[in-house]
Amino acid sequence: MISGLMVEAVGFEWTAVGEALLNGSVLKPGRWGGTIGVTIPLAMVAIGTIISTKAGLVNIGQEGQLVVGAAFATFASTRVPGPGPFVLLLILLAGVVGGSLWSGIAGGLRYWRKVPEVLTTLLLVAVASNLVGYGLKNPWLLLDPEAKVGNRNLVSEQLPPDTRMPRITLWGNEFPVSAFLAVALILLVGWMLNRTLWGYRLTVVGKNRRVAQRFGISESAQGMIAMLASGGFAGLAGALMLTGGDFANYRLVPGFSVNIGWIGLLVALVANNRASAVIPMAFVFAGLRTGSGFLASTGIERRVTDVVQGLMVLALLLPPAIMFIRERRRALASARSRV
Amino acid sequence: MGDLFSAIWDVGTTETAYTAAARFAVVLAFAAAGEWVAERAGTLNISVEAMILGGAFAAAMGYHATGSVAVGLVLGAIAGAVVASVQAQMSHRLTADQFVVGLTLNILVLGIVGFLESEWKPSTRTASVVEVPLLVDIPLIGPALFGQPWPFYLIYLVVPLFAWLVHRTRWGLEVRSVGENPQAADVSGIDVNRRRRQSIYLGGLSAGLGGGYLLLGQVGRFDPGIVAGRGFIALVAVIFGGWTLRGAIFGCLLFGSVLSFRLTLPGLGYELNNEMLSSLPSLVTIAAMAVFAHAVRQPEALARPFIRGLK
Numbered sequence: 193m194i195s196g197l198m199v200e201a202v203g204f205e206w207t208a209v210g211e212a213l214l215n216g217s218v219l220k221p222g223r224w225g226g227t228i229g230v231t232i233p234l235a236m237v238a239i240g241t242i243i244s245t246k247a248g249l250v251n252i253g254q255e256g257q258l259v260v261g262a263a264f265a266t267f268a269s270t271r272v273p274g275p276g277p278f279v280l281l282l283i284l285l286a287g288v289v290g291g292s293l294w295s296g297i298a299g300g301l302r303y304w305r306k307v308p309e310v311l312t313t314l315l316l317v318a319v320a321s322n323l324v325g326y327g328l329k330n331p332w333l334l335l336d337p338e339a340k341v342g343n344r345n346l347v348s349e350q351l352p353p354d355t356r357m358p359r360i361t362l363w364g365n366e367f368p369v370s371a372f373l374a375v376a377l378i379l380l381v382g383w384m385l386n387r388t389l390w391g392y393r394l395t396v397v398g399k400n401r402r403v404a405q406r407f408g409i410s411e412s413a414q415g416m417i418a419m420l421a422s423g424g425f426a427g428l429a430g431a432l433m434l435t436g437g438d439f440a441n442y443r444l445v446p447g448f449s450v451n452i453g454w455i456g457l458l459v460a461l462v463a464n465n466r467a468s469a470v471i472p473m474a475f476v477f478a479g480l481r482t483g484s485g486f487l488a489s490t491g492i493e494r495r496v497t498d499v500v501q502g503l504m505v506l507a508l509l510l511p512p513a514i515m516f517i518r519e520r521r522r523a524l525a526s527a528r529s530r531v
Numbered sequence: 532m533g534d535l536f537s538a539i540w541d542v543g544t545t546e547t548a549y550t551a552a553a554r555f556a557v558v559l560a561f562a563a564a565g566e567w568v569a570e571r572a573g574t575l576n577i578s579v580e581a582m583i584l585g586g587a588f589a590a591a592m593g594y595h596a597t598g599s600v601a602v603g604l605v606l607g608a609i610a611g612a613v614v615a616s617v618q619a620q621m622s623h624r625l626t627a628d629q630f631v632v633g634l635t636l637n638i639l640v641l642g643i644v645g646f647l648e649s650e651w652k653p654s655t656r657t658a659s660v661v662e663v664p665l666l667v668d669i670p671l672i673g674p675a676l677f678g679q680p681w682p683f684y685l686i687y688l689v690v691p692l693f694a695w696l697v698h699r700t701r702w703g704l705e706v707r708s709v710g711e712n713p714q715a716a717d718v719s720g721i722d723v724n725r726r727r728r729q730s731i732y733l734g735g736l737s738a739g740l741g742g743g744y745l746l747l748g749q750v751g752r753f754d755p756g757i758v759a760g761r762g763f764i765a766l767v768a769v770i771f772g773g774w775t776l777r778g779a780i781f782g783c784l785l786f787g788s789v790l791s792f793r794l795t796l797p798g799l800g801y802e803l804n805n806e807m808l809s810s811l812p813s814l815v816t817i818a819a820m821a822v823f824a825h826a827v828r829q830p831e832a833l834a835r836p837f838i839r840g841l842k
Contacts, residue, residue: 250834252630299818307824309576311770314763317815326806454634461631482542499646505631506621513625 216288229438230369230478231471232374233258233429237456238241238463239378240425244295245465246385246420248398253298253313253427255453256320257291261427263324264290265434266348266444276354277320283355284431294320294418299419303412309419317453324358325446356442368436375471377425382467394446395417398459428455455481458505482502547797548788549675556787557679558583559685559743562765563772563779564693565611565734570769571697572730573710575834577616577633580762581640582735584755586742587608588644591753594746595653603655604743612732613737614640619728620757637762642751645755656751680748681772682810689737689829694776697731706730710830713837723837738762764812773827785819786812 237254268286272279298312328346357368365530376503385391404411426520429452432440439446459477487494551599569576569660589610593603618636622629654732660680668678697703709726717723742758750757764786771785772778 250630301824302820305821305824307817307820308770308829311767312817312818314769314819318760318813319810322806322810329806458631458634459633461628464628499639502635502642504637505635510625510627511626513621513673516626 196423221278225361225366225437226240226364227475227478228371229436231474232368232370232436233433233439233452234456234459234472234478235374235378235474236425236429236432237453237461238474239381239467240291240422241457241460242465242467242470243381243385243394243425244418244422245460246391246398247394247415248401249302249415249418250310251295251298251313251419252310252457253315253317253320253453254457255449256317256420257294257423257426257431258314258433258453258456259317259320259324259449260294260430261287261289261291262430262434262444262448263277263327264293264427266404266429269351269434270349277353279355282358282437283351284428285436287427287429287431287434288424291430295419295423295426296416298422299416302419303416308384308488321447321449323442324448327446328446346446351435351442355435355485356437357432359437361453368432368438370432370436374432378467379469384516386469421493422424426456429453429456464507466511486528532820536765537825543734544652545795546652550678550789551789551794552784552785553675553679553683556747556783557683557769558741558749558761559765559783559786560686560780561689561744561763562738562775563768563783564623565605565737566691566765567692567769567772567774567776568697568730568737569727569734569781570774570833571710571830572706572727573713573830573835573837574622574629574727574732576618576731576733577630577763577766578636578640579765580758580760581636581736581737582611582614582738583742583745583762583765584644584758585614585640586739587746587754587757588742589646589739590746591648591655591745592651594655594762595651598742600682600747602748604685604740605745607746608702608736608739611649611735611737611742613735614729614739615735619731620737623727623731625726626838629834629836631772641755648755653753655746655753682744682748685740689740690776690780693733693737697776702726704731709829709837710828710832713832713835717837717839727837738765740763767816770829771820774821774829782816785815789815 237258241251241254265283265287269279269283272282274282294316295313298307298309298316301307301312302309325346328348357370359366359368385394391402393409393414394417396407396409397411401411404414430449433448433452434442434444441448455477456474459470459473463473543560556643562583565664566576586607590603590607594600597603614636618629618632620634621627633768660678664666695703697706705716706726708719708727709721709723713723716726745757745761746753765783768782768786771782772780789812793811796808
């Protein structure tokens with residue numbers, strides 16, 4: 193049924209498109225590596241989103257938090273001297289700080305002035321990209337002093353090789369080791385959300401404010417922690433993109449985030465806010481992305497891949513929804529027959 | 532800082548600044564008026580962007596095919612409603628998450644429109660300017676409000692119509708109750724999800740019309756990047772207005788003037804930091820919200836899906 197929908201809507205050589213998508217993302221040798229490289233930041237953004245959603249907050253500004261995180265990471269990389277691994281750690285930390293600073297503004301305004309966080313997070317996306325644009329025009333912030341001003345090359349300095357995330361090769365697929373870090377973090381967060389007091393408090397705050405109050409759980413403190421953590425993960429995603437090597441060649445460039453924040457948000461929503469579903473979902477979306485890159489290189493109109501991506505998401509949504517409706521119909525019918 | 536104030540003063544006394552502000556604001560107002568209805572019914576509808584884009588493209592095709600602005604606008608409104616129907620059916624019949632559907636639609640429509648545009652290449656022009664006699668002679672704001680391409684004047688119909696629909700009809704009362712307390716509305720015999728779907732259709736019609744105006748009244752040439760975040764700004768304007776139509780329109784005007792401020796400055800010989808100016812609309816909103824937010828209250832059931840029997 194899903195494929196039927198797709199054929200109908202796209203209207204031409206569906207099989208060829210599908211084949212190219214699969215070839216580009218998983219089937220061709222060595223393609224897993226690139227897909228994993230994209231999965232990492234997507235999964236990080238998504239797990240952060242799950243934390244804030246758990247606390248009943250609607251954070252839709254991951255794109256901006258990611259950009260600011262990446263900018264902080266870049267700034268740290270150009271300013272801090274020291275041995276490579278130490279600097280790498282600092283870069284990741286700087287990313288986390290940048291991201292949580294950005295979401296912290298929204299969180300602070302939410303609990304101090306009651307400004308809806310939907311609005312502030314969304315607006316801060318635009319501000320973030322302008323801020324980074326400004327930084328990239330000024331050598332004392334982010335601009336590479338050696339970039340040619342005449343050419344208007346707005347790029348930051350490239351990371352020196354010893355501060356990059358090491359890449360390893362498994363069965364012919366090359367990917368950054370941060371994949372393991374990401375998996376560990378997701379498991380950790382999943383465990384904390386479902387099995388610790390902190391996770392329980394968040395859930396209570398998100399589900400019912402009044403109960404939280406009676407329990408003596410501070411809504412603003414929990415919400416603020418959730419918001420900071422959520423932005424921190426988005427910022428970490430930015431730092432991982434910078435050091436990982438699958439994006440923009442270890443430099444910060446305008447438009448660095450390439451919609452990873454938005455798609456990561458989508459991953460969290462499609463995963464229905466379950467930490468366990470984040471990794472497979474992020475992988476599916478990453479596959480769509482690398483696959484459509486491959487698709488574009490085979491000469492099919494680039495816009496078509498957007499359409500395919502959108503339809504895939506809608507198709508992913510349909511089965512659970514239809515199952516749900518069937519279930520209700522059956523329940524209703526059995527209830528009627530009993531009467 | 533003194534520079535900034537004198538710049539504000541200079542722009543404030545320039546007639547073209549008001550015209551530009553009104554042009555920015557009116558597209559936002561079409562979209563925001565529709566979005567307002569949808570939000571009062573409890574849908575935080577983020578596919579406005581897609582609705583405007585769909586509307587603009589359909590208007591381009593309509594004009595390209597028939598050479599008539601009216602046909603273009605009608606097609607634009609219909610295209611907006613088509614996007615709305617996907618959003619409405621997916622989120623309020625199939626109970627899919629409204630944010631996912633909205634985000635996806637934004638990507639999907641951009642893809643479809645970009646593809647179709649490169650296939651068909653519609654050629655269009657802007658509609659002719661019609662001046663309302665007498666009123667256009669009001670100093671400063673006259674040309675801005677009464678000397679515009681004729682589709683502009685539709686906004687003077689749409690806004691009062693929506694206000695009347697929502698505040699003065701039975702349907703509107705039901706829509707508002709569905710947004711505040713769907714359980715109670717359901718018990719009193721209102722089909723909650725149907726009202727929500729209808730309000731999204733209305734939002735789509737209006738946003739599509741806004742897209743049609745954007746193309747035929749303002750830009751004149753279709754480009755897939757034509758909307759450039761206007762849908763999100765309209766969304767913000769509704770929240771900014773505290774979920775009242777008056778406030779939302781005021782928000783649109785505010786955004787319009789900030790955008791026009793940025794556009795008019797270079798013409799007057801000022802040079803300000805470009806990045807700062809681009810973030811100005813966002814910063815102004817955040818600051819304004821920080822001052823006024825404690826006084827607004829959102830529809831109680833906003834962004835919560837309604838499934839009978841569950842809370």
